[in-house]
Amino acid sequence: MKNILIIDDEVNVATLLSKFLSRNGFNVTTASTGSIAFEYLKNNSYNLVLCDFRLEDTDGREILKKIRSEYPQTGVIIITGYSDIKMAVELIKMGAYDYITKPLYPDEILATINKAIDTQKALLDGPVESVEEPEVRGIKKQIGSQDFVVGTSRASKELVHQIELVAPTTYSVIIIGESGTGKESVAKSIHLNSPRRDKPFIAMDCGSLTKELAGSEFFGHEKGSFTGALGTKIGHFELANGGTLFLDEISNLSYDIQAALLRTVQERKVRRIGGTKEIDLDVRIIVATNENLQDAIRNGKFREDLYHRFNEFGINLPPLRERGKDILLLAGHFLEEANEELGRNVTSFSPEVIESLLSYRWPGNIRELKNVIRRATLLTEGPEVQTKALPLEISSHNKVPVYESVTESTPVNTAPRNDLKNAAMEAEYETILRVLREVNFNKTKAAEILNIDRKTLYNKMKANNLDK
Numbered sequence: 001m002k003n004i005l006i007i008d009d010e011v012n013v014a015t016l017l018s019k020f021l022s023r024n025g026f027n028v029t030t031a032s033t034g035s036i037a038f039e040y041l042k043n044n045s046y047n048l049v050l051c052d053f054r055l056e057d058t059d060g061r062e063i064l065k066k067i068r069s070e071y072p073q074t075g076v077i078i079i080t081g082y083s084d085i086k087m088a089v090e091l092i093k094m095g096a097y098d099y100i101t102k103p104l105y106p107d108e109i110l111a112t113i114n115k116a117i118d119t120q121k122a123l124l125d126g127p128v129e130s131v132e133e134p135e136v137r138g139i140k141k142q143i144g145s146q147d148f149v150v151g152t153s154r155a156s157k158e159l160v161h162q163i164e165l166v167a168p169t170t171y172s173v174i175i176i177g178e179s180g181t182g183k184e185s186v187a188k189s190i191h192l193n194s195p196r197r198d199k200p201f202i203a204m205d206c207g208s209l210t211k212e213l214a215g216s217e218f219f220g221h222e223k224g225s226f227t228g229a230l231g232t233k234i235g236h237f238e239l240a241n242g243g244t245l246f247l248d249e250i251s252n253l254s255y256d257i258q259a260a261l262l263r264t265v266q267e268r269k270v271r272r273i274g275g276t277k278e279i280d281l282d283v284r285i286i287v288a289t290n291e292n293l294q295d296a297i298r299n300g301k302f303r304e305d306l307y308h309r310f311n312e313f314g315i316n317l318p319p320l321r322e323r324g325k326d327i328l329l330l331a332g333h334f335l336e337e338a339n340e341e342l343g344r345n346v347t348s349f350s351p352e353v354i355e356s357l358l359s360y361r362w363p364g365n366i367r368e369l370k371n372v373i374r375r376a377t378l379l380t381e382g383p384e385v386q387t388k389a390l391p392l393e394i395s396s397h398n399k400v401p402v403y404e405s406v407t408e409s410t411p412v413n414t415a416p417r418n419d420l421k422n423a424a425m426e427a428e429y430e431t432i433l434r435v436l437r438e439v440n441f442n443k444t445k446a447a448e449i450l451n452i453d454r455k456t457l458y459n460k461m462k463a464n465n466l467d468k
Contacts, residue, residue, distance in 0.1 A: 002117055003045065006030045007037045007063065008052040008079065013104075017050065020106055021113070034058035038066065046074050047117050050100075053080045053087060060091055068095045075116045079104070087348070090332075098152050101325070103427050107452045149333045151326030154448060155318040159186070166313045167193035174310050175288040177317030180365030183288035184248060186315065191244040196284060199243030204236050207249035214257045215273055219264070225274020237270045240283045250287040250310070251296050255303070262306045285310065320362040320369060321438055324449045327357055327369065334370045335385075338377035346377050349385045356387065359434055360394045432460060 004026045008014040014030040021028045029044070031037035034057050037049070049067060053060035060078045067076055078091050078099040092099065097116040100109060151157075166173060167190045175183045184203055191201045209217060220235030236245060253261065264270050265285065269278045287310050296302035320327060331349065339346055349357070353376075362368055376389040387395045432450070439445040447457040 171312040180367030181317040187246040202240035221273035320365040334373035
């Protein structure tokens with residue numbers, strides 16, 4: 001039986017959690033203070049600690065530090081309120097497995113606990129030195145790119161798995177995703193986890209190339225080879241030799257340039273414009289697009305043979321709106337960056353801001369989120385980002401959309417908010433409504449974003465009268 005220690009000074013919460021986890025096969029101990037918890041840890045072995053961030057005699061940061069130092073075989077999950085999200089992100093970087101926000105939902109708690117215990121067991125079964133790095137922190141270190149922030153959503157973990165799978169190979173990769181989803185960051189991460197990590201990573205924006213310039217940028221040119229060629233230029237293929245060449249917005253290349261590109265990729269040789277010498281190439285190619293290349297092929301805008309040369313492995317990046325609580329993880333990361341850039345000390349987001357961040361659809365994805373957080377940090381004078389620091393389109397966004405099939409006769413939870421159980425039910429009802437609306441009522445996608453299975457979603461919809 002797996003042993004779990006719950007540290008929470010709210011006795012009712014600790015008791016409810018204990019009963020729920022005991023019913024699900026865990027051996028549970030509860031402690032109301034940090035000092036009591038460490039007495040238990042001295043005399044017992046625990047697979048996992050669930051710790052409320054705010055305690056009477058200490059906080060989650062100090063608990064985590066001591067557990068990581070003295071009991072590295074024990075995993076830690078932080079329980080936090082919305083106002084402590086930024087700190088929860090910091091604790092993940094320090095070694096916590098994950099965080100769970102209040103109100104607590106049984107499905108989320110159970111799924112997170114099971115994953116944490118499985119991960120801790122895998123770490124302990126591996127090399128001894130691996131115990132020092134929990135799952136999220138270890139992945140982030142291994143991925144290596146400073147621009148790449150590993151999330152805790154299912155989509156993020158699948159992305160990390162794909163990067164780890166393809167990085168050591170020589171495969172060419174197509175990365176498909178909306179603008180702003182971080183395609184170049186993923187390409188850098190593949191490069192940094194490959195045997196070519198010490199060789200050049202050269203990025204090229206094909207969307208900004210004219211037909212006249214493309215050949216020179218790709219292949220280089222010799223001095224005097226055309227009007228304006230005042231010196232020799234080394235092309236991107238040659239610059240990336242031995243390393244990785246990343247071609248962003250590949251669908252924007254003209255058909256003629258695509259033909260020249262295909263020849264270079266097939267022959268693994270490049271000749272500068274106006275030159276006679278062929279240069280051998282050893283370049284891994286990663287390309288990215290926000291368009292459907294299959295449609296471009298059917299419309300005669302993209303060469304099918306070039307597509308198959310690139311498509312040895314494909315990665316589809318999910319839009320930010322489908323990444324659940326990764327939004328808060330990324331927001332915390334960008335807040336930290338903005339504080340450093342601006343010399344500020346903004347520590348958290350207000351509950352209203354967090355609600356806005358989670359309900360907005362983010363058409364500009366991660367790039368838009370980063371810009372919003374930088375702007376908000378600049379406009380914030382105190383320690384907490386308030387709604388007035390957000391752009392109007394985000395702060396005024398409809399946070400609880402009306403479910404289209406709900407009519408005036410549809411029962412709605414009207415219980416008083418000071419009743420904890422009913423408040424949690426109301427929050428659940430509003431969250432399900434929002435997510436269903438965001439994914440156009442696609443229940444499979446909604447279940448994935450909510451981090452529950454389809455059957456659980458159907459049951460919750462039925463319980464909340466949303467299945468009409």
